[in-house]
Amino acid sequence: MAAPALIALAHGSRDPRSAKTITALVDEVRSMRPDLRIEPAFLELCKPSFQTVVDKLVRAGFDEIVVVPLLLTEAYHAKVDVPSAIALATERHPGLRVRATNVLGLEQAFLEVLDIRMREALKDARVRELDALVLAAAGSSDPLANQAVARLARVWGTRHKLPVTAAFASSAPPATGEAVRAFRGEGRRHIAVASLFLAPGFLPDRAAELATEAGAIAVSAPLGAHPVLARTILARYAVGAVELVPV
Secondary structure (H helix, E strand, C coil): CCCCEEEEEECCCCCHHHHHHHHHHHHHHHHHCCCCCEEEEECCCCCCEHHHHHHHHHHCCCCEEEEEECCCCCCHHHHHHHHHHHHHHHHHCCCCEEEECCCCCCCCCHHHHHHHHHHHHHHHHCCCCCCEEEEEECCCCCHHHHHHHHHHHHHHHHHHCCCEEEEECCCCCCCHHHHHHHHHHCCCCCEEEEECCCCCCHHHHHHHHHHHHHCCCEECCCCCCCHHHHHHHHHHHHHHHHHCCCC
16 A cells, blocks of 8 residues: 655745745655655646646555645644645545644754755855844734744854844834844944744845845755755655555
């Protein structure tokens, strides 16, 4: 009996760099588990759509699918869009069993990736000294999602013994530029911004632009395709696959 297929379900973006990054991340996952059928899919804005990928897997003979939402917070897309997409898929394919796992989330292990991206940005900017950090995320109308980012920022700050502020590209204050200016108002001049985004796109670009305008000395790239994220996807899949086993 074949193991359930894995769909890595991202939100999607009109920016082609986003889909390219998600594809690279899925390739990383495949390299770790070549025995599994693993497919990328998107909720909106780019292809392949979730329903298209489900149809493809059903044609290939799969009747069990584990969906890992490539979302960093448990907000609207995770609570509404993902369940709706799965409900439509199971309605269209009677007998198909689909299990959504917890979102990728904000694992403390992701701070390792943040540090790598930040070191790359500091090296490119030829910066050796920092006295404050900003953790820039997408932002949500869900306060719990924003609080999760703020908690991770505190952990990151403790790790580096530096003050850290969480900032958001949409839906919630402060914006990255405001966070940078607040630190500058305290007399801090060496402020770097980490991009807590999975892939490039409009929001990380906007966050970087505002931060640079406000005087940030470096802005890191998004998390991107990294083995730490790939292993987290597989850990989510493992739980989902077990939950599909009949009791």
